Amino acid sequence: MNLLFWWEVVGTFVFCVSGAVAARGKDMDWFGMFVVGLITGTGGGMLRSFLIGDLPPVFLRDPLYFGIAGLATVIAVAGAGWWERVRRAVSVLDAFGLGLFVVTGMRIAQAHGLAPWAALALGVISATFGGLLRDVIRNEVPLVLRREIYATACIAGGLVLIGLDALGSPEGLALAVTTAVVVTIRLLAIRYAIHRSEA
Amino acid sequence: MNLLFWWEVVGTFVFCVSGAVAARGKDMDWFGMFVVGLITGTGGGMLRSFLIGDLPPVFLRDPLYFGIAGLATVIAVAGAGWWERVRRAVSVLDAFGLGLFVVTGMRIAQAHGLAPWAALALGVISATFGGLLRDVIRNEVPLVLRREIYATACIAGGLVLIGLDALGSPEGLALAVTTAVVVTIRLLAIRYAIHRSEA
Amino acid sequence: MNLLFWWEVVGTFVFCVSGAVAARGKDMDWFGMFVVGLITGTGGGMLRSFLIGDLPPVFLRDPLYFGIAGLATVIAVAGAGWWERVRRAVSVLDAFGLGLFVVTGMRIAQAHGLAPWAALALGVISATFGGLLRDVIRNEVPLVLRREIYATACIAGGLVLIGLDALGSPEGLALAVTTAVVVTIRLLAIRYAIHRSEA
Numbered sequence: 163m164n165l166l167f168w169w170e171v172v173g174t175f176v177f178c179v180s181g182a183v184a185a186r187g188k189d190m191d192w193f194g195m196f197v198v199g200l201i202t203g204t205g206g207g208m209l210r211s212f213l214i215g216d217l218p219p220v221f222l223r224d225p226l227y228f229g230i231a232g233l234a235t236v237i238a239v240a241g242a243g244w245w246e247r248v249r250r251a252v253s254v255l256d257a258f259g260l261g262l263f264v265v266t267g268m269r270i271a272q273a274h275g276l277a278p279w280a281a282l283a284l285g286v287i288s289a290t291f292g293g294l295l296r297d298v299i300r301n302e303v304p305l306v307l308r309r310e311i312y313a314t315a316c317i318a319g320g321l322v323l324i325g326l327d328a329l330g331s332p333e334g335l336a337l338a339v340t341t342a343v344v345v346t347i348r349l350l351a352i353r354y355a356i357h358r359s360e361a
Numbered sequence: 362m363n364l365l366f367w368w369e370v371v372g373t374f375v376f377c378v379s380g381a382v383a384a385r386g387k388d389m390d391w392f393g394m395f396v397v398g399l400i401t402g403t404g405g406g407m408l409r410s411f412l413i414g415d416l417p418p419v420f421l422r423d424p425l426y427f428g429i430a431g432l433a434t435v436i437a438v439a440g441a442g443w444w445e446r447v448r449r450a451v452s453v454l455d456a457f458g459l460g461l462f463v464v465t466g467m468r469i470a471q472a473h474g475l476a477p478w479a480a481l482a483l484g485v486i487s488a489t490f491g492g493l494l495r496d497v498i499r500n501e502v503p504l505v506l507r508r509e510i511y512a513t514a515c516i517a518g519g520l521v522l523i524g525l526d527a528l529g530s531p532e533g534l535a536l537a538v539t540t541a542v543v544v545t546i547r548l549l550a551i552r553y554a555i556h557r558s559e560a
Numbered sequence: 561m562n563l564l565f566w567w568e569v570v571g572t573f574v575f576c577v578s579g580a581v582a583a584r585g586k587d588m589d590w591f592g593m594f595v596v597g598l599i600t601g602t603g604g605g606m607l608r609s610f611l612i613g614d615l616p617p618v619f620l621r622d623p624l625y626f627g628i629a630g631l632a633t634v635i636a637v638a639g640a641g642w643w644e645r646v647r648r649a650v651s652v653l654d655a656f657g658l659g660l661f662v663v664t665g666m667r668i669a670q671a672h673g674l675a676p677w678a679a680l681a682l683g684v685i686s687a688t689f690g691g692l693l694r695d696v697i698r699n700e701v702p703l704v705l706r707r708e709i710y711a712t713a714c715i716a717g718g719l720v721l722i723g724l725d726a727l728g729s730p731e732g733l734a735l736a737v738t739t740a741v742v743v744t745i746r747l748l749a750i751r752y753a754i755h756r757s758e759a
Contacts, residue, residue: 185705193712194705215416217613222678280421294498299692301701303500307384307393314392414615479620493697502699506583506592513591 166337170266171230173259176252178203178231181296182238183245188300195238198296200231205292210267210284214274253352254345257315261344263289264319265337278327282320289316311351319344365536369465370429372458375451377402377430380495381437382444387499394437397495399430404491409466409483413473452551453544456514460543462488463518464536477526481519488515510550518543564735568664569628571657574650576601576629579694580636581643586698593636596694598629603690608665608682612672651750652743655713659742661687662717663735676725680718687714709749717742 181202182195190198201208204221211219221227237245245252267288271281290306290313297304306312319340326336380401381394389397400407403420410418420426436444444451466487470480489505489512496503505511518539525535579600580593588596599606602619609617619625635643643650665686669679688704688711695702704710717738724734 188701188706190701190705191707193710194702197705212411212610213417213421215414215613218611218674218678222611222674222681225675225677228677228681276417276421277424279424279427280417283421283427298498298500299696299702299705301500301696301699303387303389304393304498307389307396307498308387309390312392411610412616412620414613475616475620476623478623478626479616482620482626497697497699500699502586502588503592503697506588506595506697507586508589511591 166262166266169258169262171226172255173262174203174227175230175234176255176259177292178234179237179245179252180256181292182231182234184296184300186238192235192239196231196235198299199234199238200227201299202292202296203227203231203234205295206263206267206288206290207292209291210270210288213284213287214271214276216270216274254349257345257348257352258341260289260312260316260348261319261341264316264344265323265340268320268323278324282317282324285320285323286313286316309351311347311354315344315347315351318347365461365465368457368461370425371454372461373402373426374429374433375454375458376491377433378436378444378451379455380491381430381433383495383499385437391434391438395430395434397498398433398437399426400498401491401495402426402430402433404494405462405466405487405489406491408490409469409487412483412486413470413475415469415473453548456544456547456551457540459488459511459515459547460518460540463515463543464522464539467519467522477523481516481523484519484522485512485515508550510546510553514543514546514550517546564660564664567656567660569624570653571660572601572625573628573632574653574657575690576632577635577643577650578654579690580629580632582694582698584636590633590637594629594633596697597632597636598625599697600690600694601625601629601632603693604661604665604686604688605690607689608668608686611682611685612669612674614668614672652747655743655746655750656739658687658710658714658746659717659739662714662742663721663738666718666721676722680715680722683718683721684711684714707749709745709752713742713745713749716745 178199182199184202185195185198188194200221204219204227208219208221211217264285268281268285270288271284272278276284293306294304297306322343323336323340326339331339377398381398383401384394384397387393399420403418403426407418407420410416463484467480467484469487470483471477475483492505493503496505521542522535522539525538530538576597580597582600583593583596586592598619602617602625606617606619609615662683666679666683668686669682670676674682691704692702695704720741721734721738724737729737
């Protein structure tokens with residue numbers, strides 16, 4: 163449980179920084195970077211809370227998320243160039259965050275009595291809606307709706323989790339395999355995309 | 362009741378296809394078309410659910426809506442040209458969907474204890490918010506906010522329903538008349554708009 | 561209490577007109593002006609309602625808000641030029657509305673059991689989210705995320721309120737001081753911005 167918690171913190175942090183850095187590119191001030199960062203990191207969980215009535219959303223339950231978004235804002239203000247240089251390393255963390263958001267989103271949905279197909283939908287929403295909001299607020303057509311492999315990775319991971327649950331897999335194994343599936347597809351996609359953009 | 366249900370399915374389907382086709386025009390992938398289609402068809406009902414706490418929204422209760430959005434995506438990918446050719450015929454179905462969304466939205470609001478004026482607002486929201494979200498996500502100023510006759514048809518229908526309720530009209534009649542009012546205004550508006558665009 | 565109520569009505573009205581006038585600039589019809597006006601004035605309260613489950617939002621509880629948005633629409637249609645001329649006077653009312661939205665947002669959040677830091681977040685959301693939605697629907701990068709002093713005024717006011725609460729200040733004094741802080745910072749910022757834009 164503790165490991166899960168810290169993975170989610172790391173995933174949220176990477177999402178927040180991506181949002182705050184993207185906000186900076188739109189001439190936003192520190193408040194804009196903070197808000198867009200916070201929304202990118204916690205927007206998926208927020209919509210999930212709205213959809214199942216699990217209120218208030220997590221970012222209002224623990225000040226930790228404001229701290230994470232604050233740190234992300236500092237990085238966006240002071241270290242955007244540095245962030246750009248470590249982006250390839252960061253995309254691994256981002257992929258882990260994505261996988262974990264799918265898993266925790268599905269588990270919370272199931273705990274609220276949703277059927278597997280609906281839980282899968284909530285897992286994908288948990289993982290992708292923050293990025294969608296980030297782009298809508300920045301006045302861009304959402305990236306997640308234009309690069310299919312992003313959502314495909316989440317859906318594949320979610321389907322694997324449903325399959326492992328049906329087979330009676332122990333929780334730790336189910337979680338590790340699901341996250342690994344999401345991470346693998348994402349990293350393959352990033353590698354492929356890098357090649358394509360070089361062509 | 363069965364007829365009502367199938368009308369709503371047809372209306373949702375037409376809305377979903379309009380969303381998925383519009384997403385294609387923004388260079389979205391299949392996931393983007395699916396999401397925008399689903400949101401266009403069920404976004405009005407989703408906001409209604411949020412506003413009155415009727416959770417989860419209908420698209421998470423019945424996998425049918427994901428199936429409808431999936432079919433809409435297939436049409437957007439494979440048959441956008443064909444869809445364009447039948448668009449005038451489809452606009453009749455779209456108008457019926459609009460009318461029905463107003464009626465079902467108002468009935469659900471009334472069942473949750475809202476006053477007639479608030480139920481009217483929820484009926485209009487149910488019918489128009491999906492299209493508004495479709496355009497916000499596609500990074501366009503929402504069409505429904507620029508062509509007044511669209512909302513006017515919904516409001517007129519809702520006012521007629523309130524009037525018929527006050528007169529003690531039987532449910533079937535109230536429903537038929539309300540939908541007919543919305544459909545008539547919409548189709549007159551479409552005919553008028555066609556003429557204007559030819560001028 | 562009565563004074564508070566009327567302050568909020570005035571604040572909502574000023575926000576609604578700003579939204580309706582801004583909608584007009586995007587070629588929207590009367591329905592678009594009405595919707596964007598209503599959302600600008602009540603969108604902050606709506607998100608607050610969603611976040612803490614305080615449903616339905618205030619704009620569905622009292623038809624007054626539809627009346628305010630309707631009046632704002634009339635002004636946007638008939639008196640946009642006149643509104644432009646009184647804008648500097650109006651910005652004082654707008655600042656009062658902002659301050660009051662922070663205070664009422666925080667009080668409602670505290671009544672729902674939220675900690676001070678979370679109540680502060682809800683106060684800022686209550687005051688700023690309507691303007692953010694106005695700009696997202698108008699397809700613009702939100703102003704509130706680009707001009708930091710706007711949010712800074714709200715946060716400063718909220719921090720002062722938390723401090724006064726900790727000191728056991730009587731409610732009337734806490735409210736007056738908090739609003740005065742928000743108004744003062746806002747008006748100084750407006751004066752500064754005017755000078756800068758003249759330079």
